[in-house]
Amino acid sequence: MFKKLYIAALLTGVLASGANAQENKISVENPNGGIKLTSADKEYQVSINGRIYMDGVHYFDDVTDLSSDVSINDIRFGTSVRWGKWSAKINVGFGNDEVKIKDAFLRYHHKKNSTFTVGNFFEPFGIEAAESSKNLRFIGASNTTQAMGIGRGVGLGYTYYTQKFYGSTGIFAGTVDNNNKGDQGFSTTSKVAYTPIQNDDFVFQVGGSFTYRKPEANGFSESFNDDDYNRVVEFAAGPEHKFLNATMNGAQSDMRFNFQTLALNGPFMLQAEYTQAKVTRDDDYVSRLMKDGPLYYVTYAWPVKPQDYPDWYGELRDIETKAYYVQAGFLLGDNYKYNSSTAYINRPKAGAFEFLVRYDHTDLNDIDGTYFNGAYGPADLNAALGGAGNMSIQGGKADTYSLAVNYYLSSNVMFRLNYDYMDVDNQKHPLDKNIGVLKGRIQVNF
Amino acid sequence: MEKFNFKNLILGAMALCSIGLAGCEDDTPDYNEFNYYKTYPLKELSAEAKVVRDYVKNDIVIAHRGSTFWAPEETEAAFRWARNMGADYLEIDLQRTKDGVLLALHDDNLRRTSNIESVFPGKEDYPVSYFTLAELRKLDAGAWFNVAVPENARESFVGEKISTLEEVMKIAEGYRIKRDVNGEPVKDMTRLTEAGEWAGYYEFEADPQDNGNRPGVYAETKEPYLFSGMEADLAKFLTAEGWNVTASPKTIPTTPGKVDVANTNGRFILQSFSRQSIVNLERELPGVPKCMLLWEDESASYVRPSNTIESLAEFINFSVEYNCHIVGPSIEGKPNGYPDLTEPWMCEMYHRAGMLIHAYSFDTEDQLRKYNGDYFYGGVSRFEDPNRTVQGNFNYDVNSNMFIDGGFTNLTDLSMNYQKREVIGTAQEVLDALGY
Numbered sequence: 001m002f003k004k005l006y007i008a009a010l011l012t013g014v015l016a017s018g019a020n021a022q023e024n025k026i027s028v029e030n031p032n033g034g035i036k037l038t039s040a041d042k043e044y045q046v047s048i049n050g051r052i053y054m055d056g057v058h059y060f061d062d063v064t065d066l067s068s069d070v071s072i073n074d075i076r077f078g079t080s081v082r083w084g085k086w087s088a089k090i091n092v093g094f095g096n097d098e099v100k101i102k103d104a105f106l107r108y109h110h111k112k113n114s115t116f117t118v119g120n121f122f123e124p125f126g127i128e129a130a131e132s133s134k135n136l137r138f139i140g141a142s143n144t145t146q147a148m149g150i151g152r153g154v155g156l157g158y159t160y161y162t163q164k165f166y167g168s169t170g171i172f173a174g175t176v177d178n179n180n181k182g183d184q185g186f187s188t189t190s191k192v193a194y195t196p197i198q199n200d201d202f203v204f205q206v207g208g209s210f211t212y213r214k215p216e217a218n219g220f221s222e223s224f225n226d227d228d229y230n231r232v233v234e235f236a237a238g239p240e241h242k243f244l245n246a247t248m249n250g251a252q253s254d255m256r257f258n259f260q261t262l263a264l265n266g267p268f269m270l271q272a273e274y275t276q277a278k279v280t281r282d283d284d285y286v287s288r289l290m291k292d293g294p295l296y297y298v299t300y301a302w303p304v305k306p307q308d309y310p311d312w313y314g315e316l317r318d319i320e321t322k323a324y325y326v327q328a329g330f331l332l333g334d335n336y337k338y339n340s341s342t343a344y345i346n347r348p349k350a351g352a353f354e355f356l357v358r359y360d361h362t363d364l365n366d367i368d369g370t371y372f373n374g375a376y377g378p379a380d381l382n383a384a385l386g387g388a389g390n391m392s393i394q395g396g397k398a399d400t401y402s403l404a405v406n407y408y409l410s411s412n413v414m415f416r417l418n419y420d421y422m423d424v425d426n427q428k429h430p431l432d433k434n435i436g437v438l439k440g441r442i443q444v445n446f
Numbered sequence: 447m448e449k450f451n452f453k454n455l456i457l458g459a460m461a462l463c464s465i466g467l468a469g470c471e472d473d474t475p476d477y478n479e480f481n482y483y484k485t486y487p488l489k490e491l492s493a494e495a496k497v498v499r500d501y502v503k504n505d506i507v508i509a510h511r512g513s514t515f516w517a518p519e520e521t522e523a524a525f526r527w528a529r530n531m532g533a534d535y536l537e538i539d540l541q542r543t544k545d546g547v548l549l550a551l552h553d554d555n556l557r558r559t560s561n562i563e564s565v566f567p568g569k570e571d572y573p574v575s576y577f578t579l580a581e582l583r584k585l586d587a588g589a590w591f592n593v594a595v596p597e598n599a600r601e602s603f604v605g606e607k608i609s610t611l612e613e614v615m616k617i618a619e620g621y622r623i624k625r626d627v628n629g630e631p632v633k634d635m636t637r638l639t640e641a642g643e644w645a646g647y648y649e650f651e652a653d654p655q656d657n658g659n660r661p662g663v664y665a666e667t668k669e670p671y672l673f674s675g676m677e678a679d680l681a682k683f684l685t686a687e688g689w690n691v692t693a694s695p696k697t698i699p700t701t702p703g704k705v706d707v708a709n710t711n712g713r714f715i716l717q718s719f720s721r722q723s724i725v726n727l728e729r730e731l732p733g734v735p736k737c738m739l740l741w742e743d744e745s746a747s748y749v750r751p752s753n754t755i756e757s758l759a760e761f762i763n764f765s766v767e768y769n770c771h772i773v774g775p776s777i778e779g780k781p782n783g784y785p786d787l788t789e790p791w792m793c794e795m796y797h798r799a800g801m802l803i804h805a806y807s808f809d810t811e812d813q814l815r816k817y818n819g820d821y822f823y824g825g826v827s828r829f830e831d832p833n834r835t836v837q838g839n840f841n842y843d844v845n846s847n848m849f850i851d852g853g854f855t856n857l858t859d860l861s862m863n864y865q866k867r868e869v870i871g872t873a874q875e876v877l878d879a880l881g882y
Contacts, residue, residue: 061474062474063474063482064477065474065476065477298555298571298572299573299576372721372760373746373747373750373757373760373761374753374756377746381725382725385720385722386669386671386722387669430487430756430759431477431486431487
């Protein structure tokens with residue numbers, strides 16, 4: 001229902017802008033490949049935006065089958081409206097036969113470089129995670145960002161920037177995708193970036209981000225009358241999320257740090273991010289014991305105290321994962337240009353080629369037990385053989401080497417070609433060692 | 447001459463690749479057991495372990511609990527019958543009494559296979575470890591069989607006792623429990639408790655109906671938490687009885703042409719579903735043949751049906767690491783309806799690791815034919831024609847590594863006949879001759 005309302009609002013906005021054009025003799029501009037309608041008094045502006053991603057992917061799989069295919073990965077349609085110090089944006093995605101709310105926010109432009117935003121928008125975290133996919137250098141984000149980056153959230157944010165400083169913060173209450181009965185959780189996310197060197201020849205930026213999150217509950221437990229039931233954090237990345245996938249049940253909090261750096265020198269670019277996550281876990285053993293009650297056997301009873309659960313199944317200790325990537329780019333036909341308002345790079349001009357290389361290391365393992373046959377036991381082999389459990393997280397590890405070529409045909413159309421070579425290490429897929437991924441994309445946006 | 451446009455060439459190539467990538471031919475074989483069983487990485491038994499493995503003969507007949515079909519399981523009647531029938535091994539489940547005596551019993555309690563409800567009312571679900579041997583001797587372990595299997599009932603089964611490990615070994619050596627004129631077992635009053643009371647042991651005598659077969663014993667240990675330290679107790683007991691082949695084993699006289707397993711290094715085989723018990727057995731009884739039993743279930747303790755080949759490999763590699771010379775997978779078919787862990791591709795993996803395959807448990811000729819591969823050979827058994835040839839076109843590259851090396855059978859007579867081995871009579875005739 002929520003999504004239908006958004007779509008209705010979107011269509012209403014488009015129709016309203018059309019009606020407005022007839023009444024007030026609006027002017028039409030086409031900046032950056034888009035169409036912007038401006039009222040005679042210049043107080044009211046409407047622009048329409050959209051995108052199409054036509055993708056093809058071929059996997060050079062090792063053992064586990066991966067599905068090569070062509071797809072319309074993303075179709076977007078939306079509109080932006082601005083009046084006075086206010087603006088709003090609605091953007092809906094229709095890719096892969098799914099309707100998804102993307103940007104949907106109201107923004108107050110307190111000053112040119114100081115804005116408040118409310119609605120559904122990117123949480124400010126790192127470079128790639130806070131940037132639209134149309135502006136990423138590769139097709140999709142790095143495994144680092146896919147796994148531990150953050151997308152959009154519903155909340156309130158504030159952004160301030162100067163030529164050298166960029167800061168953004170916000171508080172969010174889950175995502176528009178929340179379909180579970182349980183508590184939606186919340187998060188607070190902040191990002192700062194400082195660009196001490198910024199001239200025509202050289203740009204150098206460092207920055208950091210932090211987020212504290214109360215994960216979304218997985219549902220409602222009838223047994224415990226509890227909407228706090230099993231909060232889950234999932235980190236997943238790479239081909240079909242098969243080789244990098246960590247699911248952490250019983251999560252209580254999720255903290256992530258990100259460090260970023262960016263250097264631009266004419267046609268050369270260097271970009272890197274490091275992300276580390278710490279997920280704290282716990283369970284309500286008292287309630288479980290009250291529900292289970294002691295199970296009496298002939299010679300003993302189990303469980304008889306809350307601690308019996310972690311003692312037997314393994315302690316739900318904190319989990320730490322980390323990942324980083326480094327990428328370098330070279331532009332043929334243009335130079336990289338920094339944009340202080342986004343703290344990132346502008347789109348290269350039409351006719352430019354871009355060549356990129358990237359190395360990514362993503363480690364979603366936090367293991368302190370012994371593995372056998374799909375499950376973990378305690379580090380003590382005898383205890384493990386006796387059947388006791390261990391709550392290690394085995395999300396897999398991968399070193400990924402990537403190459404990319406982009407061709408910017410115009411402000412609206414670009415062609416992308418990527419090749420990723422993944423060196424994977426995942427105990428659930430013991431035979432899979434090397435995965436190749438060839439991806440192509442025709443990207444249209446306006 | 448038209449100017450060569452490098453940009454357009456790249457552009458065209460990128461566009462074509464973008465749209466046509468999925469059309470490329472994929473030469474990676476589908477990931478399933480049939481494409482990977484031959485190459486899946488497996489550990490292999492060491493040369494030393496293979497020497498121990500070779501203590502065990504091929505094509506052995508293992509009398510599952512003595513018999514579950516012709517006589518009450520794990521009683522003297524079942525074991526004497528299996529011995530005289532010609533089984534190579536007497537199979538037992540080891541448990542331990544309160545006073546530390548090792549005995550043969552399958553279930554976790556005595557409800558199904560005894561009259562405990564009338565002897566110890568209210569304690570039907572108590573484990574064996576709750577009772578002393580003398581207390582257990584009060585139970586009738588034979589009468590229930592006459593009700594459960596009326597077609598094979600015999601009056602003489604009434605009063606059968608739970609068997610100790612010592613009794614099973616004595617039966618294998620050609621003895622039986624001594625009985626008085628009333629048919630009651632004679633108590634051994636030389637073996638008393640600390641309080642000076644009868645400890646529950648009986649006297650033995652040479653079995654007058656013994657026909658000279660000397661089978662080995664194939665004993666299963668349970669989860670160690672049920673009987674802590676039992677593997678060490680077993681090692682001590684076997685050594686004391688001269689059945690530990692690594693500690694000056696005694697010579698057990700044999701008869702030419704008869705089963706002689708009890709006098710070989712393969713006289714005692716250890717088996718367990720419990721990995722913890724396997725580790726303990728390797729520590730306490732190194733150099734004694736061991737069998738890793740397999741069951742299928744979606745649990746780390748068993749072969750997972752959701753990823754059978756990886757799971758099977760995990761168990762094989764564990765088995766090799768702890769010198770399990772044999773694997774004991776389940777077979778499908780009536781009447782048990784067990785999961786099938788003895789498919790041809792699985793057997794090829796077991797054999798590639800150097801292990802023997804003793805599957806469980808056989809009740810029908812169809813099962814014997816299936817798991818010995820006869821249906822790949824037009825129904826011809828290798829015991830009829832050792833040079834049989836494959837008849838038909840199968841998904842497998844059929845070879846002799848795909849079939850079993852022995853089986854746990856509830857019908858020793860059926861297995862003996864299938865293998866074309868000499869038998870002295872029908873199952874009923876053998877029981878008659880034994881005086882039942």
